[in-house]
Ligand SMILES: [Zn+2]
């Protein structure tokens with residue numbers, strides 16, 4: 001069993017990269033991909049922990065991209081995480097996140113929710129500051145009863161304190177991954193929105209034109225009908241099928257590494273297929 005979609009506290013997960021790898025090992029996984037949002041900060045630590053634990057760690061990323069159908073997430077596998085051009089491009093995204101946070105605080109304060117950026121940054125500890133951290137501080141300070149309420153009333157898209165942030169267009173997100181030697185995969189297609197299979201097919205055709213190489217088929221929120229649809233799209237466009245749990249840490253969202261909500265299973269040979277795409281895309285001889 002493997003898991004090709006895992007977050008650490010380098011983005012919005014709760015476990016450090018090393019803890020995440022050890023957790024995967026205890027759960028009996030043979031490989032995992034570390035795919036933090038718009039950052040590769042956790043990759044080096046995860047790779048080192050993987051060597052110690054005897055488990056394969058795939059260096060990865062999950063990049064958010066703008067598209068008229070909705071926000072897309074593009075996973076990148078086997079990226080060269082030290083690549084200078086990649087680092088420069090990711091810095092632009094980190095900058096966009098950092099610029100957004102004070103604007104959220106200002107908006108919340110206008111609405112009478114008097115929390116500070118310092119409180120939110122303390123909550124995030126070492127990782128990226130994101131909306132879940134704002135939500136937790138709002139709960140602690142008694143402005144809302146739960147993280148869910150914080151999102152519903154203030155932070156979710158369209159709510160009164162929602163501030164959008166800059167994202168790459170889809171073609172640039174894919175190029176960012178491919179140029180760093182990575183395999184580019186469309187994450188959780190079901191989450192893009194309630195689109196018809198015809199619309200989704202058009203989207204996949206467009207993204208394949210930009211260099212997309214895979215589609216996330218196995219995912220906790222995918223129904224078996226959706227899984228079948230994504231498999232058929234993979235066949236039609238010659239894409240590799242991938243899968244993962246979108247694990248964000250222990251006791252988060254009821255999602256466990258490897259098994260998701262209990263029924264997820266990503267077979268080992270998925271990883272072999274991804275590796276072959278890497279060889280094909282980078283023109284390098286396969287091998288670790
Ligand atoms: Zn995602």
Ligand SMILES: [Zn+2]
Pocket residue numbers: 005007062246
């Ligand atoms: Zn994710």
